[in-house]
Amino acid sequence: MTETLPRAGAGDPVVGRPIDRVDGPAKTTGAAVYSAEVAYPDLAYATLVPATISRGRITSIDTAAATAVRGVITVLTHENAPELKPPQPFNPFNFATFAAGTQVNYLKTDEIFWDGQPVALVVAETLEAAHEAAALVRVAYEERPSAVDFAAEEGNAQPQKANMVLPSGAKKGDAEAAFAASPVKVDLRFTTPPHNHNAIEPHATTAVWDGNRLTVHDSTQSIDWLRTHLALRFDVQPANVRVVSTYVGGGFGGKSVVWAGTILTALAARAIDRPVRMMLTREAVYHTVGARGAATQRVALGAGEDGRLTSLIHTTVARTSRVGGLPETLTSPSRHLYATPTMLLQQHLVEMDLIPPSPMRTPSEGIGSFALESAIDELAYQVGMDPIRFRMLNEPATNPVDGKAFSRRWLPEAYALGAEQFGWSERTPEPGSMRDGRWLVGMGVATAFHPAQQMAANVTVRLSVDGSVVVRCAFQEIGVGAATVQAQIAADALGVPFENVRVEYGDSDLPSSAAAIGSVQTATVANSLLEGCEKLKKRLRSLARRHGTTGQSHGETLARAGLPSLEVAIGSDTRVGKVTGQVKFFTRFLREQRRWMKAAYGAHFCEVRIDQDTGEVRVARWTGVFDFGRVINTKTATSQLRGGIIAGIGMALGEETLVDPRNGRIMNPSLAEYHLPVQADIPQIEVMCLDEPDPTMPLGLTGIGEVGPTGVAAAIANAVHHATGKRIRDLPLTLDKLL
Structure with a gap:
């Protein structure tokens, strides 16, 4: 619904109003006009040729058939590509180094580090000619043993190194001893699969050189980082690089760092001295843009008979790559959400021959919250306590891991309002106790959390x-x-x-x-x-x-x-x-x-209905109440939160990148086979915001873009358990796991 507003005069405050978006x-x-629509005369088109092995080296490239295609201008490989400087390694004191998606110097090496790595670049007068020629490039390889099966490699994980930006763990007291002595306990293992980016606008770049000056139109989330990175790679001054990104058709983390498409479009434009455009296909996005890797998590919780936590243990294994990638801090929610006298948080990484992982939709909290909030729900059942009451009983007065003050935390109020609006009191506590004809009905809750910076x-x-x-x-x-x-x-x-x-x-x-x-x-x-x-x-x-x-x-x-x-x-x-x-x-x-400990919080309330015969899961109702400080625009805020909840529903019920454990190849690199939610999968989503300013932040706002999806998968899993009595700990929650 669009609300018609009176014009705001000089004395009328507009912060907090549902103003229509100016764009x-x-x-x-x-x-x-998006990055793939900018008009330039004499524009050429480029497309990538991906590697078909996960580790090894190129022994030969035959481009004769490709160059013979009518309209082909050039085929660039490691044998003839212009100079390109290697990227800088990540340095927490220089955030621009975060822009390097990988440490691979594209088309300047014969080494192969993942299936899909670009090994050649075709530039042609038309997009059709570029695609036709790319299919004709023949590459021979010397293959080497590779690590591409996460389940097989999990045992090789090593402790994750910490830095000032990404903490790797925490310890408070003797959590293992306290857990062993706890009268009530749960010790659970959770798995989450790889996930890939599917922004409505695939990555696209238009690049043009004017002497030593480069202009790039790119669908990026980081204009300044991209400019700095391009200047380094092409050995020019940052002032000689202009990045234009007026409209971006969705980012979600995948466009926050620089991937092969952007670098090689600029390289091609320099090679032929003409404007060049590259629009990645969906399959090319999967091949050349990092995304979320698979992970396993152990959450062990101990409590007294009264329901108060005595121990919290959260350990994780996630993957990284031999050639870069920013690790996730999956234990982030466990550092901040629940009061406990003892705590042990540990994160581990395993290096694999896959494309480096990159940020993706609340990178750490998105899947870390699934494990923690599912385990909290299970422990509440073991204690015999309502899941909301259990959470409120263990609500901390200060940050649990270090005792810092909360800058603002209205999570109990969010749960109270949400419970009233959702009708939580109508829920009967026993699993499998609510039905509507052939449908099993379940209600679940979970906490949303994302740190603010x-x-x-x-x-x-x-x-x-x-x-x-x-x-x-x-x-x-x-x-x-x-x-x-x-x-x-x-x-x-x-x-x-x-x-x-x-x-x-x-x-x-x-x-x-x-x-x-x-x-x-x-x-x-x-x-x-x-x-x-x-x-x-x-x-x-x-x-x-x-x-x-x-x-x-x-x-x-x-x-x-x-x-x-x-x-x-x-x-x-x-x-x-x-x-x-x-x-x-x-x-x-x-x-x-x-x-301070600064964060945005929320309370998710979910009702699911499950077909008793087929195991089909339908999300029937959703209420989310959020505490993220001051609301600047109620319309854009609630829209973002609904979108985040929808993304969380997709992660819970359908999203899964299928990686062949023999060769590391992604087997479902398209929207036909990678299952995202559609309109029919989404219920009416009620969103409410407490609008309580954070006194330590400008205008009292903390940011809302990434708190919405956190806790969503757990709320659905908890509702499924309430409906069926089955606790599903492996995403996605597909019907085969319920039958």
């Missing part, structure tokens, strides 16, 4: 004599309404109508911003924007005193001063400014890490 008309009418962003704010405002910042619009909410923030901060504010974004020529990852972008940009607005108002007040316009409009002050506009800047993109910003960020990060 809505362009997207719904087709006027929005800020990074660094530079902005400029310009106020003109006609009362219009322009905000400039190179943040990314990945489909969440980012420009709309920043315009709302600026309008309130400067006391101007929302319609007077224009936000420029999505271009590296603008002041640099943080990546759109980890739910950090809105708070990060808002922090700098608010600082800029205060700086602007201070200068306006000074002008007003000087020209006798105190109490009059901003426009009158500028007119009296003879100024067409007034602009202020926060941060700088000079070399010194970058270093200063990095130091400022780390100082704040370390200070707040020592003092």
Whole structure:
């Protein structure tokens, strides 16, 4: 439902209102131009040729048939590709190094590290010719033994190394001894399969060189990181690289780092000295873009007869790659959600010959919460206590792992409101006790959780004599309404109508911003924007005193001063400014890490219906209540949360990447075989937000993009258990596991 709003005047606050998205008309009418739609004269098209082995080396490449195809311009391989510098390894003190999806120097090596790694690049006058020629490239290999079967390799896992960004574990007391002595306990193993990205817009790049200057139109979540990475790889100054990403048709983590398609499109454009475009097919996304790897988790919980936790043990094994990949911190929810006197958290990694994993939809909390919240539910049954009451009994007063204060935590209130709205009191506690004809009915709950952070962003704010405002910042619009909410923030901060504010974004020529990852972008940009607005108002007040316009409009002050506009800047993109910003960020990060635990929370309530004969699972009702600080735009916020819940439903009931354990090949690289939820799978989803500001965050907001999916799979699994008495610990929850 769309709510019709009165125009917001200068005195009417717009933060918190359901303002329509400013990019809505362009997207719904087709006027929005995406990275694969930018017009350039003399444009050529490129496509990748993937490796067909998981480990080894190339012994020969025959491109004769491919180059003979009409319209083919060139076929690039490791034997003739232009120079390309290798990527830098990840450095937590330089977040731009996060941009390297892998350590492979594409087309500059004959080594093969995963099935699907690009081994050749065809460039042609038409897309059809490029695809036809790519199928004709013949590659011979010398194969080597490879590790591609996660189940077989799990025993080779090693402890995960920690750094200041990604903690690897925690210990409080003797959790194993406390668990052994606990009168009530559960010790459970959970498995989750690999998952792959399926954004509505597959990865796409259009690249053009003008001498030593590169312009790239790319569907990226990290404009600044991509620019820095391209400058390094092509040995040019960052100022000579322009990245444009006005519209991104979904990111979800897969577009936060730089993959082969982007690098090799720019390489091809340099090789032929013409603009080149590459649009990855769905199959190519699976081959060349990292995603979530398989994982196993052990959660062992001990409690007294009264239901109070005595021990929490959470250990995990996830995969990484021999050539890079950022590991996940799957025990993250266990560090923060429940009070317990003893705790043991351990994370392990196993190196495999598969494409490096990358962030994907609440990377750590998405599957970590499935294990923890399922185990909490099981222990509540063992104690004989209502699952909500059990959670509230074990609600911590301070952060369980280190005793830090919560900056804000209204999780009990979220559960209370959700239980009332959902009708939790109508639930009978015994598994299998609720039916509706042939349908078994179950109700389940789970906690949503995602930590909150800020990074660094530079902005400029310009106020003109006609009362219009322009905000400039190179943040990314990945489909969440980012420009709309920043315009709302600026309008309130400067006391101007929302319609007077224009936000420029999505271009590296603008002041640099943080990546759109980890739910950090809105708070990060808002922090700098608010600082800029205060700086602007201070200068306006000074002008007003000087020209006798105190109490009059901003426009009158500028007119009296003879100024067409007034602009202020926060941060700088000079070399010194970058270093200063990095130091400022780390100082704040370390200070707040020592003092506060900041996060977004939520309570999921789910009703499922299961066919008693076929095992078909249908999600019938959903209520989610969220505590993520201040709501900037109720329409975009609830839309994001619903989308996150839908993503969680997909993870719970259908999503699974099938990897051949013999050769590491993905066997279902298409939407025909990789099962995502469709409209018929999704019930009416009721979303409510507590709207309680976090006093330690700008405007009291913490970020909401990634809290929605967390806990969803567990809520469904818990509801399935309530309906059937069967506890499914292996995703996805397919009907064969219920029959």
